[in-house]
Amino acid sequence: MNEAVIATNKLTKKFGDFIATNEITFEVRAGEIFGFLGANGAGKTTAIKMLCGLSKPTAGSASIAGFDIYKQTENIKKNIGYMSQKFSLYEDLTIIENIRFFGGIYGLTDKAIKEKGERLIDQLGLKGETKKLVGSLPLGWKQKLAFSVAVLHEPKIVFLDEPTGGVDPVTRRQFWDLIYAAADSGITIFVTTHYMDEAEYCNRISMMVDGSIKALGTPVELKHQYAAASMDEVFFELARGAKRKAD
Amino acid sequence: MKQFFAFVQKEFYHVFRDKKTLLLLFGMPVVQIVLFGFALTNEKKNSKIVICDYSKDLATQRIINKIATSNNFEIEKALLNHQQIEAAFKTGKIKLAIVFPANFNESLLHVNKAQVQVIADASDPNTATTLTNYVINIIRDYQQELTHQTRQPLQINTTTRMVYNPELKGTTNFVPGVMALVLMLICVLMTSVSIVKEKETGTMEVLLVSPFNPFLVIISKAVPYLFLSLVNLAVILLLSYFLLEMPINGSVLLLFAESTLLIITALSLGLLISNVTASQQSAMLISLMGMLLPVLLFTGFMFPLENMPKPLQIVSNFIPSKWYYIIVKSIMIKGLGFTAIWKETLILFAMTVLLLILSLKKFKTRLA
């Protein structure tokens, strides 16, 4: 159970002369919660897009769930879940309609959709609300729902791109409960964030600065390495020399 | 004031950075001028026709010759019998068939009378009438030749003078129409969409929260389009003058002044639309589908207003571009001054004021 579900080797993405992601190399093992940290503009979103098969790398190689990132993107997509910064559930469809849609897209049988859907609704405490339009839900609920839908089909890996932007700390904590539950059931979590406290929740993290990975390890290791009391300080140490500012 | 200019500048950036919208804004008038100027006309040349000649004598030959050498017609085929005519029409290529009965010349010589049947494909009534009239003219010419132009007693001569447009160009009719169409559409469409877009993306709230009079926010949105429309107008006028040889007989200043009035009317309408819709899609649909055809129809340059049933004529009075069209024709072609068009200007002005009041009032209630 400790095979690498994500393995990259000098993965690079250039936009013209601009090197957004510069030869990043790392591994993520099955069942891990892997935090992909960095400031805004460091290149996290570009990296995640490549790993999901949304963007073609300029150079380097990678394999996701055993599939090659250049040639087997469709297979990759069958085995991953994704939640983007914009959350991307259909606001003009109801909760249950969104569940049915994404379940069907990932090839779940009608029976499976029904079972898993009910379980999801129970877990989130949304019983009786399933006919509500997603657009009418408050932000925190949308997030939790989006995550649950992303893992509905029990993918090998779920990619989360800045999933907790804009919500209060209590909701963020609830969200991470969901992440833990998913990790316990064997799903690998690849999450990008710029909230440094969330870094503490991960098994391992990497930190990107100016397109390169400047640190890789468990939170404990890194804090020790940089003689810092919190991930915030680790980040500050690393990012101080950063040339790229915000997005 | 400085803040106002900051807003206006931002709006200019929005507009100029969107290449595809610029294509529409500047491309459309140019394309329309070119199309209307050179491609869209009702004159018919080289229409394909068929002839069914049961006489095949001297007279019919002469008439057929005249027809063949005119540049209105191309004789596609000589038919053997007139059952074939229907088939020919059904292919869609033939518009007219001429049938000469047997003994044509004989009838003409002995009884002084003969008949020719001109069968037109009237599924396009316009073409049918025009082509039939061409044939009638050609045959009348032939008849004149027969009478050797003997001097008729009691001859009434008529002299015709074509006023304003001696060469009977189509441009004088439609260029003012294109001006009206372009200004109306662009201003209404663009303003409404631009404002609604900010509402949709939420950036409107940011603007409204700024220490800045919300009305000025709205006006700053309209300013680039005012400017662009005037540039467009200048382009249209230049193209019409140089490319299409359209006369500009009156005061150009007055023309621009009146045009500015229409632009403001259209912008107010756009503003009103943006107030009553929540999504860009609706704003676009209302502006386009709800406005394109009415403006096209009721301005009066594509189809004459006098021909329409009374209720529709009344509706046309509510379309600002109808009044603008009259104003432009009066200035550009007739060379008249303000005294001739003060009535229409007043109507336009009243419409603008009404629209502005309506939309600003609605806007205020939304804020509250």
Place this chain on the structure above:
Amino acid sequence: MRILKFLLQKEFRQIFRNPGILRMIIVVPIIQLLILPLAADYEIKNINVFIVDHDHSSYSQKLVSKIGSSGYFKLAGYGESYQNAFKQFETDNADLILEIPANFEKNLVKENESNLLIAVNAINGTKANVGNGYLTQVIASFNGEIRLAWVSPTRYSSIPLIEVVPVNWFNAHLNYRYFMVPGILVVLVTMVCAYMCSLNIVKEKEAGTIEQINVTPIKKHEFILGKLIPFWIICVFIFSISLLVVARVVYGIVPVGSIALLYAFLALYLVALLGIGLLISTYSATQQQAMSLAFFCMMIFMLMSGLFTPIDSMPGWAQYIAKANPVTYFIDVVRMVMLKGSGFTDIKMHFLIMAGFAVLFNGWAILNYKKTT
């Protein structure tokens, strides 16, 4: 296939949940179908003639009353002088001015010749031509009547007369609506199709949901089909209502030819048009862009389709554009089948060309649409 089913479910739900859009795409075309044909009439009638009569003789009065009762003209008024009359041009009260000089009748009888002056407001060239033609015709007819009264009939009819008998087929009453309605049907369906489709896809782009789709195992062709099929169905529906209900009930227009043939062509046409909508959406990142592109293309298509002005009247280069325009072919087919009952053999080429368009536009769009950038 199963994925497609889910996609279609979602699309239809989204479309029908949006009340504004629904109203727009059904109500607006129907309203326009009701109004357009009433308004679109090129026939020249109700021409205003202003009379300046310096003669006030029985002949001049006879002429004027003949003009007034001809059915082409409306007598707009009488004036004292040409300058005075000219003001009528300035206010658009008159289309034509007829000036009858003093001693008109006397000169005609004594000198065998007399002159009339016609001034025409020629801003609308076509109207001017036709108006002048009608007026000279009426005057010539009046001339003939006078001759008949003065000169003996036998001498007069030594001039051979060729009588032209005009016959109008397929539309005996020259009802312009028969001509316009089928064309307008086409235009309405076209506009809804192209706009809605392109806007719909771009909306997903803007909202970011398209990214979500790209990350799933939904294949390119499944996504595209999922977008095209709902609009295809909606457009067929609009066409059906317009043709079978509105055209029949309001205008009494019943297709002479085969309705099945019409629908067959419609089906193909919609595929081509949806391809255009799709294509536009691949070139647009925002709804505003899609709308600008769509409107620009649609405007050219509409004007160059033969709907308002005939293709044969266009110069060579413009005819090429018209021939490259899918709308042209559908308008042609609709008119031919509805009004003349043309059959499949007559429109074989149209089918072929439309199939070509469908392949071209959809193929191009599919190539453009990349799940991975």
